[in-house]
Amino acid sequence: MSASNLPDRRVGGLVPALLLVLALGWLALVIGAPLATVLAEAFSKGMGTFLATFHEPDALAAIRLTLLVAAVAVPLNAAFGLAAAWSIAKFEFRGRSLLLTLIDLPLSLSPVVSGLVWVLLFGARGWFGPWLEGAGIRVIFAVPGIVLGTILVTVPLIARELIPLMAEQGTDEELAATTLGAGGWTVFRRVTLPNVRWALLHGVLLCNARAMGEFGAVSVVSGHIRGLTDTLPLHVEALYNDYDFVGAFAAATLLAGLAVVTLVAKTVLERAMPMAIR
Amino acid sequence: MTLTIDGVYKQFGRFPALAGVTLEVRDGEFLALLGPSGSGKTTLLRVLAGLDKPDHGCVWLDGVDFLALSARERRIGLVFQHYALFRHMTAARNIAFGLEVRPRALRPSRAQIAARVEELLSLAQIEGLGGRYPAQLSGGQRQRVAVARALAVEPRLLLLDEPFGALDSKVRKELRGELRRIHDATGVTTILVTHDQEEAMALADRVVLMNHGRIEQIGAPAELDAAPASPFVFTFLGETNRLACEVAAGVARFEGFAAPVICPVQPADGPAVALFRPEDTRLDAGPRAEGLPARVADIRGRGPVRSITCQVLSGQRLVAEIAEAAAERFEIGQRVHVTVRRVVLDAGESGRRGALVEPASPVRLTA
Numbered sequence: 001m002s003a004s005n006l007p008d009r010r011v012g013g014l015v016p017a018l019l020l021v022l023a024l025g026w027l028a029l030v031i032g033a034p035l036a037t038v039l040a041e042a043f044s045k046g047m048g049t050f051l052a053t054f055h056e057p058d059a060l061a062a063i064r065l066t067l068l069v070a071a072v073a074v075p076l077n078a079a080f081g082l083a084a085a086w087s088i089a090k091f092e093f094r095g096r097s098l099l100l101t102l103i104d105l106p107l108s109l110s111p112v113v114s115g116l117v118w119v120l121l122f123g124a125r126g127w128f129g130p131w132l133e134g135a136g137i138r139v140i141f142a143v144p145g146i147v148l149g150t151i152l153v154t155v156p157l158i159a160r161e162l163i164p165l166m167a168e169q170g171t172d173e174e175l176a177a178t179t180l181g182a183g184g185w186t187v188f189r190r191v192t193l194p195n196v197r198w199a200l201l202h203g204v205l206l207c208n209a210r211a212m213g214e215f216g217a218v219s220v221v222s223g224h225i226r227g228l229t230d231t232l233p234l235h236v237e238a239l240y241n242d243y244d245f246v247g248a249f250a251a252a253t254l255l256a257g258l259a260v261v262t263l264v265a266k267t268v269l270e271r272a273m274p275m276a277i278r
Numbered sequence: 279m280t281l282t283i284d285g286v287y288k289q290f291g292r293f294p295a296l297a298g299v300t301l302e303v304r305d306g307e308f309l310a311l312l313g314p315s316g317s318g319k320t321t322l323l324r325v326l327a328g329l330d331k332p333d334h335g336c337v338w339l340d341g342v343d344f345l346a347l348s349a350r351e352r353r354i355g356l357v358f359q360h361y362a363l364f365r366h367m368t369a370a371r372n373i374a375f376g377l378e379v380r381p382r383a384l385r386p387s388r389a390q391i392a393a394r395v396e397e398l399l400s401l402a403q404i405e406g407l408g409g410r411y412p413a414q415l416s417g418g419q420r421q422r423v424a425v426a427r428a429l430a431v432e433p434r435l436l437l438l439d440e441p442f443g444a445l446d447s448k449v450r451k452e453l454r455g456e457l458r459r460i461h462d463a464t465g466v467t468t469i470l471v472t473h474d475q476e477e478a479m480a481l482a483d484r485v486v487l488m489n490h491g492r493i494e495q496i497g498a499p500a501e502l503d504a505a506p507a508s509p510f511v512f513t514f515l516g517e518t519n520r521l522a523c524e525v526a527a528g529v530a531r532f533e534g535f536a537a538p539v540i541c542p543v544q545p546a547d548g549p550a551v552a553l554f555r556p557e558d559t560r561l562d563a564g565p566r567a568e569g570l571p572a573r574v575a576d577i578r579g580r581g582p583v584r585s586i587t588c589q590v591l592s593g594q595r596l597v598a599e600i601a602e603a604a605a606e607r608f609e610i611g612q613r614v615h616v617t618v619r620r621v622v623l624d625a626g627e628s629g630r631r632g633a634l635v636e637p638a639s640p641v642r643l644t645a
Contacts (some may be wrong), residue, residue, distance in 0.1 A: 011500045172362035178328055178349050179356045180376035180431055190379070 032215060038256055042250035053190075053239075053250035061227040062235035070186030070211040070216075073150045075206050078200065081158030085191065087164030088159075090174070103159050106152055115150040115220025118145055120273070121243040141223030146231065149217035155208045155239055162196055169195055213255055279305045279340055279467060281326075286335030288321055288491075292523035295321040296332065297491035304468065308461050310482035312468045314514070321469045323437050339434060355428025355436045355466070359443055361420045363412040369423045370395050370408030376431035398426040401460060417447040425457070429464060436461075436468040441527055442477060454481055474640045475515050479503075487511055506541055509553060512622040516555055519596045520624065521570075523552040530621045534568045541622040552621040559598035561586060561614045563607060569615030573595065574608050586618060 017231055041049055087093070088100055106114060122139035123129050132139060139145045173195065177187045193200075215233040222229040230238060232255060237250035281303040288296040296318045303309050311319040324330040328338065328349030339345040344352065363372050377391045385396065399405050402422040412420055421441055428436060441457070442450045458481055461468050472478050478485045479499040486501065487494045487510075495507035506512040523530040530537050532553045538552070562569060572588035575595065579585045582604035586598045596616060600608070608614065 048406065130328055172358050173364055175329060176356065176358060176362040176427075177348070177364070177375065177379070179352070179354060180379065181331075181350055181353070182379040183350065186379050191376075192280070195364075195473070197366075 001223075011121070035256060038252050040270045041245060042253045044249075045246050049246050050250045050253075053247045054254075055101045056247075058230070059228045059235060059247075059251060062232045062251075065228075066145070066212050066232040069147050069150050070145070070208055072147050073154060074204060074208050076151060077158050077202055080155065081162055081203060081207075082189050082193075082196075082200070083129025083160045084165050086188075086194075089163050089169075090171050100163075103156050106155050111149075111153050111214065112220055115149045115217035117152070118148050118221050122148075140221055141225065141229060143229070145221035146218050146229065149221045150211050150214050151216050153217045154210045157210060158200065158203035161199045161206070165196055165199045166274040181261035192267055198269060201265060204263055205262050209259060212258055243248070280437075281435065281467065282327075282338040282345075283322075284336045284338070286332045286337065287304055288318075288335075290321075290544045294491050296325070296335075297333070299488075299491070299493055301486060301493065301496065303467060305511040306465045306467055307432060308458070308468045308470070308481060308483045310472060310478035310485045311488060312472055312475060312485050312514075313488035314473060316490075319471045319473075319486040319488050320439060321471065321491075323439055326435065326469065327354055327437055328352050329491070337444055344413075349634075354429060355425075355431060355432050355433035357421070357424045357428050357436070357438045357441050359440045361412075361424040361444075363420055363423055363427070363485055365412050366411050368411055369404065369415065369419075370399070373398050373408075373427045373430050375427065385541055389525060396432055401429070403456070416449075417445050418453055418522070421445065422456070423451060425460060428461070431464065433466060436466045437599070438468065438470045439471070442472070443476070444505075458479065465479040468614075474639065479515070487514065489514075504540070509541065509625045512553055512602065515599065518553040518555060519559060521552050521554070521590075521594065521596065521618075523550055523580055523621070525550045525623060526592065530623065532618070533570050534615065535617045537618045537621045540620045540625055551624040552618070553624050554618045556585065556599040556620040557595040558619040558621075559596060560617045560619065561588065561598050561600060561608065562617065563612060563614050564575065567615040571618040572616050574610050574612045577605065577608065577610060587612060590616065596639055 054063075084099065084103060088096055119140050120126050121128055122132060122145065124133065124140070126140070129140070137144075139148070174187050174192050177191045182190065212231075213233055214231075215237075218231055219234060219237075222231065222234055224230060224234060224238065226235075226238060232251060234249050236251045236255070239245075239251060282299040283299055283303070284584070285628070286296050287294065299318070299322060311322060313319045316509065321330060326344075328347065335555065363369075364375065373395045374391050377386055377394065381387075385391075388451070395408065396405075399408050402425055405418055406420045407415065407419060407423075410419075412423070415423065425436075425438075438457075442453060445453065448522040450634050454477060457470075465593060470478070479502070481565045482499065484496060484498055485498050485502055489510055495502060497505075502515060506515065512518065521532060523532050525531070526547050528539050528548070530539055532552070537552070538551075560569075561572075561574075570590055571592045572578045574586060577584055577591045578587075582602050583599050584602060586600055586605060586608055588596050588598065590596065598616070630636060
């Protein structure tokens with residue numbers, strides 16, 4: 001995959017060079033500039049003010065909540081993604097394409113809708129709301145709702161990474177393992193899972209980044225109770241609305257940092273992936 | 279260890295992949311399932327491996343109902359067409375897999391497994407490659423690992439699904455000999471699925487020739503050559519020439535010569551089409567020679583045998599395979615006379631006329 005058979009960039013004369021400049025310029029404008037602004041604003045009143053943002057209890061609570069949501073949503077989606085990808089890629093069954101479509105649905109759905117459906121289901125006037133109220137369980141404007149909203153938005157991310165790979169790998173190795181005497185669980189643990197571990201890790205990274213950064217769906221179900229139901233992205237918005245620009249941008253730096261770390265980790269992963277698995 | 283396959287029938291949609299197959303595989307035998315694609319040979323292998331269930335019919339291994347066992351319980355060694363090596367494990371780990379996944383009580387110790395892996399690596403003649411991943415091995419080496427992995431569990435049956443399909447012809451010939459050597463060294467009953475008649479005839483003790491889900495003929499390679507049960511068997515096993523003839527009392531008469539018919543069941547006397555092999559075709563350049571007059575059109579080939587194409591007066595072309603020394607007497611444009619040593623009669627339009635092995639048990643409608 002490394003040495004490509006593409007012609008040298010210089011072969012095409014001026015056109016490739018122009019396209020390259022255009023692409024780089026566009027990236028600098030729409031990604032580089034905003035990122036630079038975030039950093040500039042965050043540090044505009046010096047390091048001290050920047051750090052002070054993270055000493056506030058509300059900010060700490062937001063960070064903690066964000067980590068908690070990701071810690072619940074990512075493993076659940078990993079488990080679901082594995083199960084769904086396994087069944088879709090390795091078996092023929094009725095409703096297979098329906099399942100595929102459903103998995104893709106959140107990608108084309110506005111996150112606001114992903115939040116609203118939970119309000120519709122579990123809100124005070126939702127279908128199950130009164131019943132849950134009676135049982136003393138709060139979903140909407142509480143942590144469970146935030147987790148549900150995040151899960152719905154991030155459902156496709158891991159499954160999508162796994163399905164094409166598993167489909168390409170086929171079932172021969174699993175059949176071979178079975179004829180060698182391995183049981184279903186052993187086959188999964190020793191053959192299926194190791195064969196997709198890099199793709200799984202890749203999916204988990206993407207899912208985690210999205211889970212921590214999700215705004216739309218979470219905003220609908222959270223209720224914006226500071227220190228209680230504000231995740232980091234919501235906290236950024238709250239600070240911004242309070243005209244605490246340094247605070248907002250400082251918190252935003254954390255989120256941007258997460259994106260950069262994810263990207264780096266992704267690149268490192270792709271480099272480290274052994275040839276045998278690619 | 280005798281494997282008995284009795285009336286196995288399997289249908290995919292409306293198409294019977296196995297239309298009643300009955301066969302006994304002898305202990306320690308090297309058997310080849312040979313046939314064109316769609317003949318049912320792979321389906322039969324999958325039934326034996328436990329990857330497909332037949333609609334009806336039985337399979338017994340030493341009196342034990344084999345079909346009642348799952349693929350996992352059958353203890354067979356299966357070598358896949360593309361080997362299906364575990365890509366994330368080294369060759370050694372691949373080979374050890376079948377031993378490592380045994381329940382604790384039956385699992386050999388680490389040292390025993392390591393010793394067995396070494397033994398198999400050396401049996402397959404890939405010592406020193408145990409640490410490589412499948413992606414780091416050549417096609418031939420992968421096949422050796424696949425065979426070693428299948429043998430690690432001391433299988434009751436070794437099943438090979440077109441194991442040479444993905445290899446170039448030189449490696450293929452070499453590995454053919456290897457496979458036979460491994461079979462002889464281990465004595466494991468082996469069933470090879472292939473569409474390559476040369477491979478089947480070179481390797482197997484007995485060849486089962488299949489067509490349309492049925493067995494056309496079972497026999498040692500020499501038997502199949504000497505007494506093909508049907509025109510299909512004859513044409514599938516080698517090159518054939520075709521020539522019109524007149525049949526009477528087991529002899530095919532041509533213009534200027536006659537030849538015995540070797541296919542045991544023959545169509546009624548009268549006009550027919552004879553099939554015969556290039557190596558059974560003789561050319562004579564002598565002035566008073568007997569046979570069908572023809573003219574040499576082309577001489578090709580190298581090594582000990584030449585292919586000489588002749589054109590008979592009707593315009594039809596025949597190929598004769600002639601030993602190199604004898605072939606030197608011929609040149610393009612020369613007049614020759616053709617005679618044929620033995621022929622098989624084409625079944626013609628009716629398709630299966632002339633088959634000796636009738637389709638085994640008729641399709642049973644109840645299970």
